[in-house]
Amino acid sequence: xNIRTTSLAIAIASALxxxxxxxxxxxxxxxxxxxxxxxxxxxxxxxxxxxxxxNCAACHGINLEGSTLGPLLSGRPFMQRxxxxxxxxxFNNIKANMPPGGNExxxxxxxxxxxxxxxxxxxxxxxxxxxxxxTDFTIADNASAIASxxxxxxxxxxxxxxxxxxxxxxxxxTPVTDAMLESPDPADWPMIRxxxxxHSYSPLxxxxxxxxxxxxxxxxxxxxxxxxxxxxxxxxGIIYLINPGNVIQAIDxxxxxxxxxxxxxxxxxxDMRNIAIxxxxxxxxxxxxxxxxxxxxxxxxVWETMVADNSQGFENSSGPIVxxxxxxxxxxxxxxxxxxxxxxxxxxxxxxxxxxxxNTIAKANEPGGDTWGELDDIFRAGGETWITGSYDPELxxxxxxxxxxxxxxxxxxxxxxxxxxxxxxxxxxVNTDDGTLNWHFQHxxxxxxxxxxxxxxxxxxxxxxxxVFSLGKYGILWKSDRVSGEFKGYKETxxxxxxxxxxxxxxxxxxxxxxxxxxxxxxxxxxxxxxxxKDWHSMTYHEPSGLMIAPLSQTCLExxxxxxxLVQGGGGLAASRKFFEMPGTDGxxxxxxxxxVDTMEEVWSYQQRASFHTGTMSTxxxxxxxxxxxxxxxxxxxxxxxxxxxxxxxxxxxxxxxSFAIDGKQYIAVTSAVGGTSPRTVPDxxxxxxxxxxxxxxxxxxxxxxx
Amino acid sequence: MTKNNSTxxxxxLFCMALLALFTAPLALAQDASFRAHLSKMPxxxxxxxxxxxxxxxxxxxxxxxxxxxxxxxxxxxxxxMAHVHMGPPAQPGPVVSAITAPDSTGGELSGQIExxxxxxxxxxxxxxxxxxxxxxxxxxxxxxxxxAR
Numbered sequence: 001x002n003i004r005t006t007s008l009a010i011a012i013a014s015a016l017x018x019x020x021x022x023x024x025x026x027x028x029x030x031x032x033x034x035x036x037x038x039x040x041x042x043x044x045x046x047x048x049x050x051x052x053x054x055n056c057a058a059c060h061g062i063n064l065e066g067s068t069l070g071p072l073l074s075g076r077p078f079m080q081r082x083x084x085x086x087x088x089x090x091f092n093n094i095k096a097n098m099p100p101g102g103n104e105x106x107x108x109x110x111x112x113x114x115x116x117x118x119x120x121x122x123x124x125x126x127x128x129x130x131x132x133x134x135t136d137f138t139i140a141d142n143a144s145a146i147a148s149x150x151x152x153x154x155x156x157x158x159x160x161x162x163x164x165x166x167x168x169x170x171x172x173x174t175p176v177t178d179a180m181l182e183s184p185d186p187a188d189w190p191m192i193r194x195x196x197x198x199h200s201y202s203p204l205x206x207x208x209x210x211x212x213x214x215x216x217x218x219x220x221x222x223x224x225x226x227x228x229x230x231x232x233x234x235x236x237g238i239i240y241l242i243n244p245g246n247v248i249q250a251i252d253x254x255x256x257x258x259x260x261x262x263x264x265x266x267x268x269x270x271d272m273r274n275i276a277i278x279x280x281x282x283x284x285x286x287x288x289x290x291x292x293x294x295x296x297x298x299x300x301x302v303w304e305t306m307v308a309d310n311s312q313g314f315e316n317s318s319g320p321i322v323x324x325x326x327x328x329x330x331x332x333x334x335x336x337x338x339x340x341x342x343x344x345x346x347x348x349x350x351x352x353x354x355x356x357x358x359n360t361i362a363k364a365n366e367p368g369g370d371t372w373g374e375l376d377d378i379f380r381a382g383g384e385t386w387i388t389g390s391y392d393p394e395l396x397x398x399x400x401x402x403x404x405x406x407x408x409x410x411x412x413x414x415x416x417x418x419x420x421x422x423x424x425x426x427x428x429x430v431n432t433d434d435g436t437l438n439w440h441f442q443h444x445x446x447x448x449x450x451x452x453x454x455x456x457x458x459x460x461x462x463x464x465x466x467x468v469f470s471l472g473k474y475g476i477l478w479k480s481d482r483v484s485g486e487f488k489g490y491k492e493t494x495x496x497x498x499x500x501x502x503x504x505x506x507x508x509x510x511x512x513x514x515x516x517x518x519x520x521x522x523x524x525x526x527x528x529x530x531x532x533x534k535d536w537h538s539m540t541y542h543e544p545s546g547l548m549i550a551p552l553s554q555t556c557l558e559x560x561x562x563x564x565x566l567v568q569g570g571g572g573l574a575a576s577r578k579f580f581e582m583p584g585t586d587g588x589x590x591x592x593x594x595x596x597v598d599t600m601e602e603v604w605s606y607q608q609r610a611s612f613h614t615g616t617m618s619t620x621x622x623x624x625x626x627x628x629x630x631x632x633x634x635x636x637x638x639x640x641x642x643x644x645x646x647x648x649x650x651x652x653x654x655x656x657x658x659s660f661a662i663d664g665k666q667y668i669a670v671t672s673a674v675g676g677t678s679p680r681t682v683p684d685x686x687x688x689x690x691x692x693x694x695x696x697x698x699x700x701x702x703x704x705x706x707x
Numbered sequence: 708m709t710k711n712n713s714t715x716x717x718x719x720l721f722c723m724a725l726l727a728l729f730t731a732p733l734a735l736a737q738d739a740s741f742r743a744h745l746s747k748m749p750x751x752x753x754x755x756x757x758x759x760x761x762x763x764x765x766x767x768x769x770x771x772x773x774x775x776x777x778x779x780x781x782x783x784x785x786x787x788m789a790h791v792h793m794g795p796p797a798q799p800g801p802v803v804s805a806i807t808a809p810d811s812t813g814g815e816l817s818g819q820i821e822x823x824x825x826x827x828x829x830x831x832x833x834x835x836x837x838x839x840x841x842x843x844x845x846x847x848x849x850x851x852x853x854x855a856r
Contacts, residue, residue, distance in 0.1 A: 055753065058752045058753050059752050069752050070752075099751070099752075099753060100751065100752075101750075101751025101752065101753050101754065102751065495796065495797075497795065497796065497797055497798065525749075525797055525798050525799060526797065527796070527797045556797045557749070558749045577751070578749030578750060578751050578754075579749060579750060579751070580746065580747060580748060580749040580750065580797075580850075581744075581746040581747070582797070583796035583797050583833070583836075583851075583852040583854075584796060584833065584852065584854050585744075586744045587744055587746055587761070681752070684752070684755070685750050685751060685752055685754075685755040686746075686747065686750070686755075688755055688756070688759070
């Protein structure tokens with residue numbers, strides 16, 4: 001927004017205020033120049049508009065409307081997040097975190113001006129005094145006319161069932177049992193990554209290396225727009241599809257016919273990776289940290305419960321699994337300095353009632369509480385569980401990765417590299433009966449570069465060994481005993497220079513000295529970047545070959561910590577970052593690596609310029625499917641890494657491919673999508689020659705032609 | 708360079724010197740060819756259109772003599788200077804020597820450098836890189852580390 005637009009907004013605000021009886025004269029005259037000149041807040045906001053345009057608009061849009069690089073900063077979502085907080089917290093948050101590339105040219109006055117601009121655009125119109133770093137008023141109490149006008153102009157968002165239908169009219173619905181989830185029908189894909197062990201593997205083999213070249217599009221379904229990384233569920237031929245904005249659709253997998261649609265709200269453009277099915281219910285986590293159960297036949301809501309308080313910043317971007325009859329899910333948005341911290345929670349599948357919680361941040365008086373230095377509990381942040389865990393029914397343990405401490409760099413969080421911060425950046429094995437911790441392994445203590453180890457835990461049995469594998473942003477494939485948590489080995493899958501040593505016996509990592517001692521505003525260069533190594537895109541375990549096949553990314557970053565005040569309600573991420581190609585890769589951002597789980601050696605790799613944006617999905621037909629930023633959806637030979645089929649979709653291919661069968665016919669499904677956080681942001685600034693539509697979320701379904 | 712970086716770099720130099728002590732005879736006996744893929748210096752959403760271009764540099768080693776030739780294109784503004792630097796992959800380091808670049812947004816690069824033992828050792832562990840500076844990006848616009856071909 002430029003000065004002219006801001007002035008217009010001020011004029012509109014003044015005019016709207018003037019519509020009240022007490023201000024009729026002012027309304028007739030409009031906002032005079034002198035009244036605007038006397039309004040120091042308006043002047044500050046006008047300066048802020050220029051600063052915003054130069055420093056913020058590239059990601060958040062000139063009108064604060066948001067883009068694939070940054071969220072919108074206006075309207076209901078902004079007020080929901082910031083309405084009950086004060087300008088001082090907003091100023092400190094922006095100063096600590098934005099712009100992500102660095103803030104060398106921005107003074108405190110500039111940040112205050114930007115905060116004033118954002119508030120002004122969001123309808124703060126009762127303030128005449130310029131903001132200062134300690135300005136303390138409730139934002140929502142000082143926004144009236146413009147915000148109200150905006151809300152009136154917005155059509156009401158749909159709620160509940162918007163398209164009525166019944167799955168029974170297509171396929172007789174059979175309730176999903178624990179036994180079905182423990183051993184899914186080969187034709188189904190009934191949970192994220194298909195099975196409790198998270199193999200992302202389909203036992204279907206109709207489509208194989210000999211005929212995959214004949215694969216053709218069966219049908220396509222356009223999805224709602226917004227950030228999207230979905231993993232469709234498929235049960236008895238019906239696809240249950242999570243869309244952006246907390247919308248779920250039931251679609252006939254054979255024909256692409258919509259059966260029902262439900263809007264659980266809030267109606268936004270935010271992402272949700274997966275949903276769950278259990279008994280006769282579809283169970284979803286919402287972006288505002290609720291848990292909602294729908295009737296799987298009709299889409300009608302059955303129950304709803306709050307997981308955490310969204311007004312405190314808590315949110316979800318991944319959904320639950322149902323394990324041991326309980327709905328188990330993680331939590332995100334835990335970077336604020338508030339009383340509550342992040343947790344994994346279990347809920348009764350029939351009612352939503354809370355059964356247990358496991359806190360991922362150890363408080364001072366708890367086991368592990370002495371790993372946070374002298375920090376008061378309120379300033380211990382991070383430990384998000386933003387990727388859905390896996391489950392071993394025999395051990396009755398659920399395995400989750402946790403994210404790193406917040407802010408990102410030790411000096412910003414008023415800690416040192418010695419303050420390990422349990423139970424962040426760890427694998428936690430949690431008892432499904434009562435939520436107690438069975439064991440943990442902290443992959444990267446005192447994480448210092450925004451490279452978390454939160455992603456899927458893949459459970460593999462080799463002979464008598466029960467193993468768990470994970471692969472985080474450092475690009476290290478970790479192997480542990482999943483009964484005891486004992487470290488079993490590791491493999492560096494991409495170049496990393498963050499650690500000078502990884503103990504082959506214990507797995508203990510040692511950071512490079514300059515990373516250990518990074519000071520505020522001091523640039524540190526390291527590989528990989530915050531896009532990973534590996535990120536949220538799931539890897540697949542192909543049991544017939546014993547290969548773990550992972551989608552990897554090859555970029556690096558420069559990182560500089562920012563100062564964060566220990567203020568209640570504050571916190572954040574607090575680093576400036578720049579990105580560049582990983583040396584030695586010839587500019588190939590995308591890599592698929594296949595690793596023997598016994599030897600941990602790389603068996604083959606496939607590299608290309610475009611980054612990969614889907615998980616890998618392998619099949620009994622010896623194929624692995626994956627999609628990329630450049631709109632290509634590919635099938636590789638599991639044993640060689642050779643590309644044996646590819647096609648090009650409407651926009652970047654993003655999400656989690658799945659395979660299913662109906663009436664004996666095998667299908668491959670994948671989504672195209674936008675958004676996707678760092679794995680998209682980073683390639684977008686490095687591989688700028690790769691272009692794609694900034695819209696086009698859709699579900700594509702492929703099959704072989706019938707004889 | 709910050710104090711920490713200086714400390715780290717001093718340690719790296721010491722290690723590379725030790726490495727050179729043991730590997731120099733071997734290096735002297737072998738000629739080799741190296742390649743650097745030039746890509747954009749670290750960038751952000753705010754600077755991604757202001758830092759641009761790419762290229763390739765080939766370096767041939769004969770004894771201690773490194774002969775450099777290459778090309779670049781698509782920079783946002785004209786090249787002002789080009790150097791070979793010493794630093795491990797993805798970690799910036801000091802200048803070793805200047806090389807020749809045209810006063811243009813693209814063109815040919817050339818140069819010949821007599822490497823000392825320490826620099827020779829650095830080359831063999833992928834710790835030499837080329838950096839091109841431009842009028843609008845004085846701190847550097849393109850960069851690429853040498854790896855054995």
